[in-house]
Amino acid sequence: MxxxxxxxxxxxxxxxxxxxxxxxxxxxxxxPGDIWAEVGPILGKAHCRLLEVWLTHxxxxxxxxxxxxxxxxxxxxxxxxxxxxxxxxxxxxxRFMGARLNLEPVRVDxxxxxxQLLAALGTEAEVRxxxxxxxxxxxFHFAAARMAFVGDALFQGGIGRTDLPGGxxxxxxxxxxxxxxxxxxxxxVFPGHxxxxxxxxxxxxxxxxxxxx
Numbered sequence: 001m002x003x004x005x006x007x008x009x010x011x012x013x014x015x016x017x018x019x020x021x022x023x024x025x026x027x028x029x030x031x032p033g034d035i036w037a038e039v040g041p042i043l044g045k046a047h048c049r050l051l052e053v054w055l056t057h058x059x060x061x062x063x064x065x066x067x068x069x070x071x072x073x074x075x076x077x078x079x080x081x082x083x084x085x086x087x088x089x090x091x092x093x094x095r096f097m098g099a100r101l102n103l104e105p106v107r108v109d110x111x112x113x114x115x116q117l118l119a120a121l122g123t124e125a126e127v128r129x130x131x132x133x134x135x136x137x138x139x140f141h142f143a144a145a146r147m148a149f150v151g152d153a154l155f156q157g158g159i160g161r162t163d164l165p166g167g168x169x170x171x172x173x174x175x176x177x178x179x180x181x182x183x184x185x186x187x188x189v190f191p192g193h194x195x196x197x198x199x200x201x202x203x204x205x206x207x208x209x210x211x212x213x
Contacts, residue, residue, distance in 0.1 A: 001121050001145060004042055005190070009033035013061040014192055016149055019046045020121040027052045027120050028075070029140060029149045030192065033064035036072055043073075052120065055079040055108075056151025056192060057137040058086030059164075060093045060101050067104035078118070080129065081111040083136025112138060128179040132172020133160030141183060148199075149190045154180055156189075156197040159208045176209045 004017040009032030016029040017039055026048040028039060043050055050073040053066055058079065063086075069075060079087055086093060090103035112118065114129040118140070125140040130153040137160070139150040152160035154176055162169040180189070185200035203211030 001123065002046070003147070005196075006035060006038045007032075008035045008038060009061050009064055011061050012193065014190065014194075015039070015065075016190055017042060018121060019043070019048045021046045021048060023122055024048050025121055026050045027054060028069065029054045030056055030062040030151070031064070031066035031069050032061055035065040036068045039069065040072065049073070050075045052076045052078060054112075054118070054140055054149075055083075055087065056139065056149060057134040058083030058090075059134055059152070060086075060090060060103055062151065062192060063087055063090065063106060064101070064103060066106040070106065076109040077106055078110040078112050079108045080113070080136035080138045082131065083134060084108065084111075086134075086136070130172075130175040130179045131166075132162060132168050132170075132175045134164070135166040137175075139179065141187070143184075146184065146187050147190060148180070148183055148187050150180060150192070152192040154189060154197075154202060154206070154209075155191045155194050156202075157206060158194075159206070160192075173209050181209075181211055 002019045006015040013032035015035045019026040053075045112127045116127040118125045125142045128139045133152045137151045141148045187199045189197045
């Protein structure tokens with residue numbers, strides 16, 4: 001399984017393309033604006049078909065390119081039900097962003113939930129619900145590969161903002177402690193923005209949510 005880290009969109013949101021050339025399959029985690037321009041050539045070179053788009057949450061910068069991706073590939077979309085309004089009627093985000101975002105609604109094919117196992121690329125990923133930044137924020141944990149894609153719940157040395165509608169610092173802190181810091185310490189954390197980190201690194205040094213109570 002090959003990982004392609006693809007920052008894209010107006011605020012450099014990380015998209016993660018996972019390809020498995022031996023199977024001719026790929027999945028995309030998050031879909032910032034204009035991401036298809038980067039994803040398409042990689043799929044062609046790897047001789048892979050994009051089967052699924054997994055959204056870590058419904059904020060506009062993670063979904064802006066999803067409709068184009070679906071049109072181009074007919075990929076199946078998965079997300080958490082708590083973000084249904086944001087994903088399927090994205091115009092609501094213009095109210096609290098104060099800007100015209102020109103977002104297209106995306107139809108979600110599968111609503112994921114806490115503890116669900118998703119089969120993909122010959123392996124599986126566990127879904128963990130990590131609300132606090134956004135009600136439907138989830139992470140996708142590939143235990144065999146020691147990777148977790150966490151959306152905007154946790155960053156290298158930081159956490160997701162909690163001042164947007166549906167946000168709560170107390171809830172986010174609980175989510176990080178119960179759902180991220182309980183992963184193996186050597187798990188590599190791939191956030192929605194910025195560089196990768198690890199569970200053990202954030203438990204030891206994150207200034208917002210440490211590994212100690």
